[in-house]
Amino acid sequence: MAGMFSILRKSEFLVEVGHIARFAARFFSEGFQPRYEFREFIRQCYWVGYKSLPLVGITAFIMGLVLTIQSRPTLVEFGAESMLPSMVAISLVREISPVITALICAGKIGSGMGAELGSMRVTEQIDAMEVSGTNPFKYLIVTRILATTLMLPVLSSLSNAIALYGGYLGVNIRGAVSWHLYWSQVFDALSYGDLVPSLVKTFFFGFAIGLIGCYKGYYSTKGTEGVGRSANSAVVVASLLVFIIDLIAVQITDLLNLT
Amino acid sequence: MEARAVIDIDKLNKSFGDNHVLKDFSMKLYKGENLVVLGKSGSGKSVLIKCIIGLMDPDSGTIKVLGEDISDYDRQQLDKMRVKVGFLFQSNALYDSMTVRENLEFPLRRHWMKETQERSEVDALVMDALEDVGLAHTVDMMPAELSGGMRKRIALARTLILKPEIILYDEPTTGLDPITGREISELILEVQEKYNASSIIISHDMNCISITSNRVVMLIDGKCYEEGAFSELRKSKDEKVRNFFISDSSIKDKKDENQTH
Structure with a gap:
């Protein structure tokens, strides 16, 4: 019996992965x-980028x-304070800032x-868009995924x-x-091998966050309870994907000997 | 001479798993007519009009809208058809993040408005539609600032802005108090007269049905079980048909009883 449940759970997981892959394929086939939808894309960039800046900025500074x-x-213990x-x-730059x-x-x-x-979805606004002659996938999904994909590298760079400015203050406390x-020490230590892979992986982070957030919301069911569940599982799955992508990115960077 | 059918549904079938919601359902909507589809909750009334507007695909059967079979329509063809067919959602489906003006402009922008369209022309259309529903003063308000009845009227204005030939109403008075429900029902009637539109109205509300309907179709067990004028169906001897009117008449009887005491 337990074995059957385990198989069922595994097959549900695979079905979900298949649906997400199909959703991503639809993004690429319809998105270009x-x-x-330029106007909606700019609006989403504003919401995703500009509106997230205070939170990202404060966190980065503290970090x-x-x-x-x-x-x-x-470092003092090893006499390497400098x-x-x-x-x-x-x-x-390599790890903490992009991941956080x-x-x-x-x-x-x-x-x-x-x-x-x-x-x-549950208040039929997506159906209303369809009836109004709008492809809701393009209007709602493509614009949001593109906005997160493009805005996350910008947010990560900022x-x-x-965070480096926070580091400067931290160094000067003691x-x-x-x-x-x-800053000359910072720039001497950093190379393109640190900056480029770090920047490239944030595009993938942004894509994953947008894709999962949109997928979970777009196929939300079961009324208000379903909305809460969609929001929750969007965060859980997107966070997990960020770590998985990071792991893959680190392996690729290491294999290509970029650092 | 028989009136022209603007919607012709023939042997429509739709199931969800083992639940066969529509079974060989056939029905016609004639030009200028207000047709009410009456049935129990979950009997497939909303599914029926969602199949007509192309939001759901039927399993089999044909749906002809304004003489054209829409079964094999692609997205572009459906979009063209939807200019002529308006849909009022049960939940109103107003876009929460947009003002009333933007809500009304949305279908215009998509279906009709060119990028170069004069702003004044668009504004005039928006104001016309709002005046039709008596809510011109709400043009810059957000949907969250409106009452349930006002939201319904705005949703109706958004449906009317493209001047559709056919309007599909999904339970237009659900969730409204009896007075507002009556106002909406009268508004539906006014709209039909002003735009010479044909309508399919999904409703359980006997007041709404008595005000708006020219003809009533009873959807029972997935089929068109009975049809006729509202007054005829109320007198029907058939138990399944009578069941729909019992609560209505028992309320009236109780009212009369209270008044005599």
């Missing part, structure tokens, strides 16, 4: 054919500050999309800069490093 303060004692700006820069930005966006944007599209020295 006219009519293009840089805390990482610096926490790392100092260990390496603090380099260590903080590499940790933030993506997780914040998975929580904020993924759940927002899941809930918004879910409530549009997050890098703000020490005295000039602005010029701090």
Whole structure:
């Protein structure tokens, strides 16, 4: 009996994966054919990018500050305090900043999309769009996925800069490093091999967050309870995907010897 | 000479798993007519009009809208057909993130309006539609600021803005108080006269049916069980038909009883 349940659960998982893959394929097949919904795309970029900036910025600043303060004692122990700006820069740019930005966006944007599209589905607004001669997939889904795909790298880049500024303040709490020295150490430590893979993976993070948020919301069922469930599972699945993509990206970067 | 059928449904079948909602359902809607489809909850009334507008695909059977079979229509053909067929959703389906003006402009933008269309011309159409439902002053309000009855009227204005030949109403008075329900029913009648539109109205509301209907089709067990004028069906001896009117008449009887005491 338990074995049967396990098979059933596995097959449900595979069906879900199949549906998400088909949803993604539909995005690519419909997304690049006219009519293009520029106005809605710009509106979504504003919501996804500009409206997420305060949260991403504050988190990045605290992240840089805390990482610096926490790392100092260990480096002091090894007599490597002067390496603090380099260590903080590499940790933030390569890994921490893109992943934390993506997780914040998975929580904020993924759940927002899941809930918004879910409530549009249960209140028949998506059907109303269809009746109004609009392809709701293009208007609602393509614009949102494109917006998250393009805005996440922008947010992540800004997050890098703000987190490094937080690091500068963190370094100066117990020490005295000039602005010029701090940034020259940061830029000396960073190479294109750190920046480019980090930036490229944020496109994939953005795509995954948009895809899952939209998928969960678009196929929401069972009324208001379903809307809550869609929002919740959008966050869970998108966050999980961020880690999986990160793992794959790190492996590829390592295999290609980019770092 | 027989009146022209603007919708002709023949042997329509639709099932969800083992639940056969529509079984060889056939029906015609004639030009200028208000046809009410009456049936129990879950009997497939909403499914029927969603098949007509192309939101659901029937399993088999044909649906002719304005003389054309829509069964094999692609998206573009369906979009063209939907200019002529308006749909009023049970939940109103107003776009929460848009103002009343933007809600009304939405179908115009999609179906009719060119990028170069004069702003004043679009505004005039929006205001005309709002004046038809008596809510011109709400043009810059958000749907959340409106009452249930007002939302229904705005949804009706959005349906009317393309001046459709056929209007499908999905339970237009559900969730409204009796007075507002009556106002909406009278508005449906006014709309029919003003636009010379033909309508299919899905409803359980006896007041709405008595005000709006020219003919009533009873959807029972997935089939067109009985049809006729509202007054004729109320007098029917058939138990299945009478069941729909019992609650209505028992309320009236109780009212009369209370008034005599």
